[in-house]
Amino acid sequence: xxxxxxWEWQCLCCCINLVPLSPPxxPPxxPPxxxxxxxxxxxxxxxxxxxxSGTTLSSEPEFEMADIMYFCRRGMESIVDDEVTKRFSAQxxxxxxxxxxxxxxxxxxxxxxxxxxxxxxxxxxGFLLPLRVTLAASGIGLLVVLTTIVGFLPSGWLRTYLSExxxxxxxxxxVRSLTAIITYHNRYCRPTKCICVAxxxxxxxxxxxxxxxxxxxxxxxxxxxIGVVQRAMVKSSPHIWFERSEVKDRHLVAxxxxxxxxxxxxxxxxxxxxxTCINNTSVMMFKKGSFEIGCxxxxxxxxxxxxxxxxxxxxxxxxxxxxxxxxxxxWAVVCSVWYLPPMSREEGEDAVQFANRxxxxxxxxxxxxDLLWDGGLKRGKVKNTFKEEQQKLYSKxxxxxxxxxxxxxxxxxxxxx
Amino acid sequence: MGSTNxxxxxxxxxxxxxxxxxxxxxxxxRLYDRxxxxxxxxxxxxxxxxxxAINRLxxxxxxxxxxxxxxxxxQETVDFHSFVRILAHFRPADKNRPKDPSMPQPVNSRTxxxxxxxxxxxxxxxxKISRAELLQVLRSMLEMQVTEEQLESIADRTIQEADLDKDxxxxxxxFRKSLEKVNIDHKMSIRFLR
Numbered sequence: 001x002x003x004x005x006x007w008e009w010q011c012l013c014c015c016i017n018l019v020p021l022s023p024p025x026x027p028p029x030x031p032p033x034x035x036x037x038x039x040x041x042x043x044x045x046x047x048x049x050x051x052x053s054g055t056t057l058s059s060e061p062e063f064e065m066a067d068i069m070y071f072c073r074r075g076m077e078s079i080v081d082d083e084v085t086k087r088f089s090a091q092x093x094x095x096x097x098x099x100x101x102x103x104x105x106x107x108x109x110x111x112x113x114x115x116x117x118x119x120x121x122x123x124x125x126g127f128l129l130p131l132r133v134t135l136a137a138s139g140i141g142l143l144v145v146l147t148t149i150v151g152f153l154p155s156g157w158l159r160t161y162l163s164e165x166x167x168x169x170x171x172x173x174x175v176r177s178l179t180a181i182i183t184y185h186n187r188y189c190r191p192t193k194c195i196c197v198a199x200x201x202x203x204x205x206x207x208x209x210x211x212x213x214x215x216x217x218x219x220x221x222x223x224x225x226i227g228v229v230q231r232a233m234v235k236s237s238p239h240i241w242f243e244r245s246e247v248k249d250r251h252l253v254a255x256x257x258x259x260x261x262x263x264x265x266x267x268x269x270x271x272x273x274x275x276t277c278i279n280n281t282s283v284m285m286f287k288k289g290s291f292e293i294g295c296x297x298x299x300x301x302x303x304x305x306x307x308x309x310x311x312x313x314x315x316x317x318x319x320x321x322x323x324x325x326x327x328x329x330x331w332a333v334v335c336s337v338w339y340l341p342p343m344s345r346e347e348g349e350d351a352v353q354f355a356n357r358x359x360x361x362x363x364x365x366x367x368x369x370d371l372l373w374d375g376g377l378k379r380g381k382v383k384n385t386f387k388e389e390q391q392k393l394y395s396k397x398x399x400x401x402x403x404x405x406x407x408x409x410x411x412x413x414x415x416x417x
Numbered sequence: 418m419g420s421t422n423x424x425x426x427x428x429x430x431x432x433x434x435x436x437x438x439x440x441x442x443x444x445x446x447r448l449y450d451r452x453x454x455x456x457x458x459x460x461x462x463x464x465x466x467x468x469x470a471i472n473r474l475x476x477x478x479x480x481x482x483x484x485x486x487x488x489x490x491x492q493e494t495v496d497f498h499s500f501v502r503i504l505a506h507f508r509p510a511d512k513n514r515p516k517d518p519s520m521p522q523p524v525n526s527r528t529x530x531x532x533x534x535x536x537x538x539x540x541x542x543x544x545k546i547s548r549a550e551l552l553q554v555l556r557s558m559l560e561m562q563v564t565e566e567q568l569e570s571i572a573d574r575t576i577q578e579a580d581l582d583k584d585x586x587x588x589x590x591x592f593r594k595s596l597e598k599v600n601i602d603h604k605m606s607i608r609f610l611r
Binding site for chain 2: 079
């Protein structure tokens with residue numbers, strides 16, 4: 001039994017030397033968020049520090065009464081501020097951008113600032129907003145009318161060509177209506193077929209991407225204005241809209257997606273695997289459905305600049321119309337889009353691993369934190385396996401510390417011989 | 418503008434709370450927003466389930482004990498004042514405080530933090546950590562990773578080392594003595610920003 005412990009701590013030592021133990025640190029471009037300064041040290045480091053003056057000698061696991069303090073502190077930290085809940089509310093800014101909605105600690109600072117703010121308010125609501133609403137209305141109107149007209153043409157080269165032009169034109173108008181200043185990077189990697197996946201922050205993501213190329217959308221049929229637009233769009237080019245009842249049937253969904261992908265003449269499908277809007281500081285778990293189809297995946301990373309306006313749609317706080325009004329009365333929507341090289345599923349990799357690989361690539365490119373949590377945690381609970389992992393890690397550490405002490409004592413002894 | 422003041426005015430007895438805990442108005446406002454975010458049903462009180470919804474806490478091996486520490490015996494809900502009072506234990510100690518033994522200990526002193534940690538072990542609040550209580554904590558922290566015999570031997574050894582008056586339990590003084598070399602202020606403090 002001692003031998004197995006020895007082997008285990010040797011492996012741990014090698015791993016610890018080769019691989020940094022601390023969790024991935026935030027890229028320097030992200031402002032500090034949250035109300036507490038979190039220690040980025042790991043369980044191993046902290047438990048070791050608690051052992052500063054250990055004197056016991058045994059090969060048994062080294063438990064100390066003070067170990068509970070590590071878990072207690074981490075628990076309290078998560079009560080005050082935790083990684084997941086934070087992602088579902090808007091990102092906080094270091095310095096104020098003259099939009100009251102972005103200011104958490106709004107209080108009177110100076111008269112000059114208030115005057116500037118008032119001026120900004122007048123410009124945004126009195127001048128920019130009406131202009132933008134008019135543009136948006138014309139954009140959507142044109143889309144609906146023209147796609148319906150083109151829908152009457154027989155299927156063929158002309159129809160496809162016209163529908164592409166119409167879609168692009170309407171999206172460009174809509175983009176102008178939001179004053180979206182988009183920088184596209186690596187346009188040579190732009191998706192032209194198969195599946196395109198991107199991180200999801202807001203429904204505007206669709207317009208941002210469709211501004212630069214034609215995609216087939218996937219989604220649920222809605223009622224109201226959106227339903228009208230959806231039905232019009234599908235008349236002239238193939239999109240995949242599901243009835244509410246069909247959404248639950250995963251096989252049906254997968255089948256329709258594969259059929260679409262198999263047809264080479266159709267545009268790439270645009271999918272947001274997170275399943276819900278996240279606040280653009282991190283990427284959450286990708287649902288594996290779209291990665292099971294077996295097609296090449298073109299990842300795209302979208303990062304909004306929060307200084308000009310917060311693009312995140314907090315669906316529990318605002319409805320769609322409210323959200324669009326807020327968007328149109330912000331300064332602008334400034335974002336960067338990175339097209340990443342296509343990725344395919346490798347041999348021996350299952351859908352989940354593939355999804356994680358794609359997610360990591362998107363997170364790295366966009367400077368976002370790569371979280372393993374599920375976006376569905378907005379509403380659900382965590383599984384027990386995570387707690388077991390913590391326990392496993394702790395038990396490894398206390399065994400390792402115990403064994404390490406014995407080895408050092410033995411070595412000292414043999415040196416003195 | 419001035420939402421800090423408007424939030425503060427919504428909290429009853431906020432002056433007293435700040436005096437007692439040493440939190441600044443900005444901290445109180447942040448904590449109040451956090452309290453409201455956790456209180457999904459908007460009842461003004463938190464129940465154990467509201468804490469349970471925090472994922473990192475659910476993942477913590479002693480998560481249940483930590484949640485339990487907020488609720489005093491018999492209480493089923495915790496209001497904002499109690500919430501802040503418990504969290505005040507984790508404020509970093511004030512370095513410049515004069516050491517006056519006649520004054521009551523502030524809630525974030527080294528002794529208070531030790532008491533808090535002690536209470537995590539001593540669930541029946543009899544002032545001693547019995548072998549059974551120690552075993553319970555060990556079980557939560559290690560569960561299926563070690564055998565029952567190993568847990569018992571760890572518990573025996575720990576009691577042997579710390580128990581000075583040989584009553585097979587660890588009193589608060591013995592606990593304090595065994596942790597005298599540990600930097601409690603560092604380990605049991607949360608640095609609040611702004």
